[in-house]
Amino acid sequence: xxxxxxxxxxxxxxxxxxxxxxxxxxxxxxxxxxxxxxxxxxxxxxxxxxxxxxxxxxxxxxxxxxxxxxxxxxxxxxx
Amino acid sequence: xxxxxxxxxxxxxxxxxxxxxxxxxxxxxxxxxxxxxxxxxxxxxxxxxxxxxxxxxxxxxxxxxxxxxxxxxxxxxxxxxxxxxxxxxxxxxxxxxxxxxxxxxxxxxxxxxxxxxxxxxxxxxxxxxxxxxxxxxxxxxxxxxxxxxxxxxxxxx
Numbered sequence: 596x597x598x599x600x601x602x603x604x605x606x607x608x609x610x611x612x613x614x615x616x617x618x619x620x621x622x623x624x625x626x627x628x629x630x631x632x633x634x635x636x637x638x639x640x641x642x643x644x645x646x647x648x649x650x651x652x653x654x655x656x657x658x659x660x661x662x663x664x665x666x667x668x669x670x671x672x673x674x
Numbered sequence: 675x676x677x678x679x680x681x682x683x684x685x686x687x688x689x690x691x692x693x694x695x696x697x698x699x700x701x702x703x704x705x706x707x708x709x710x711x712x713x714x715x716x717x718x719x720x721x722x723x724x725x726x727x728x729x730x731x732x733x734x735x736x737x738x739x740x741x742x743x744x745x746x747x748x749x750x751x752x753x754x755x756x757x758x759x760x761x762x763x764x765x766x767x768x769x770x771x772x773x774x775x776x777x778x779x780x781x782x783x784x785x786x787x788x789x790x791x792x793x794x795x796x797x798x799x800x801x802x803x804x805x806x807x808x809x810x811x812x813x814x815x816x817x818x819x820x821x822x823x824x825x826x827x828x829x830x831x
Contacts, residue, residue, distance in 0.1 A: 605684070606813035608825040 615664035621646075635669060637661065643669040678801035679791035682808050685783040688819040690770045693784055694743030696819060697768060706814035706824050716740050722748055730754060735763075744770050750790075752800055761797040764804075766790045788812065 607614055617623045621632035630648030637643075639661050645654035656670035686693060696702045704711040707724075710732055714722035718740050724732040731753045739747035746768040752758035769787040790804050810826065817825040 603682075604809040606810055606825050608817055608821075608823075 611664040615667075618667060619663075635661075635667060677791050677793075677795060678798045679789065680801050680805045680808065681790075682788045682812060684786050684812050684816055685774070686786055686816045686819050687782045688784060690743040690772065690784050692819060693770050693786060694746075696815060697746060697770075698742075702818075706818045707811055708814075708826070708828060716746070722750075726754075738765070749793075752803070755803075758800045758803060761792065761800045763793040764790060764797060764800060765793060786812070 609617075617627070619634070619636040621634050624631060624633035624645075631653060632646045633643070633654070634645075635643040635658060637658050639658055641658045641661075643654060643656045643658050644652065647653045652674055654671070654674060656672055658667070658669045660666055660668035688696075696706070698712070698714075698716040700711045700713065704727075709727040710724050711727075712722065712724055714720050714737060716722070716737055718737055720737045721734070722737050723734045726732055733750055734753050735748050735750040737746070738749050739745060748766045748768075750764045750766050751762065767787075767789045769785075769789075771785045771787070773785050774781070774783075788808055790801065790808070792801060814824045814826055817823060
């Protein structure tokens with residue numbers, strides 16, 4: 596029995612470094628993630644955090660892998 | 675056992691009418707589909723084909739349903755790769771919806787859903803091939819409609 600999963604692929608006209616910044620820096624996520632400030636620019640073992648537009652902590656999850664600007668894996672458990 | 679299928683959803687900052695035009699106008703298709711273009715009048719019952727720039731036929735089929743600007747269903751078979759052609763017919767449904775469109779909250783996007791499945795139980799290789807192709811074509815379509823420019827000029831190797 597396989598685990599439920601979701602896979603999505605898209606292509607973006609931007610250099611890898613710029614996409615990486617957009618995935619990990621709160622000042623950028625805030626602009627496209629419905630106001631959520633997501634911080635995920637740490638190393639493996641650090642935390643991924645997300646704060647809602649109302650200022651509520653929405654995520655505090657482990658960064659499992661981080662290989663800028665290629666690969667980012669983090670846990671995901673809404674608080 | 676479910677039939678092999680591919681589903682993709684993307685949101686594009688445009689109108690349903692402009693998206694429909696981009697899905698059915700041969701000259702626009704050529705811009706975002708790596709030089710491939712469609713030959714069809716996109717009316718129910720009409721023949722449909724995708725052609726390479728050099729005139730070779732890539733895919734053939736028939737328009738099963740066309741309800742501008744909402745719903746397009748194409749019966750579709752690969753013609754240029756024998757192992758894919760051997761897998762037979764597929765059905766591609768394209769839906770253009772205003773679902774999740776919230777102009778009162780600043781939303782400006784329409785939802786495009788592509789669902790591509792084989793008619794029979796087989797067709798795994800065909801679906802694998804379109805699963806790689808659709809994200810590239812649709813990323814190019816989204817870029818073209820939103821910015822006036824495509825993301826790729828040529829089919830990425």
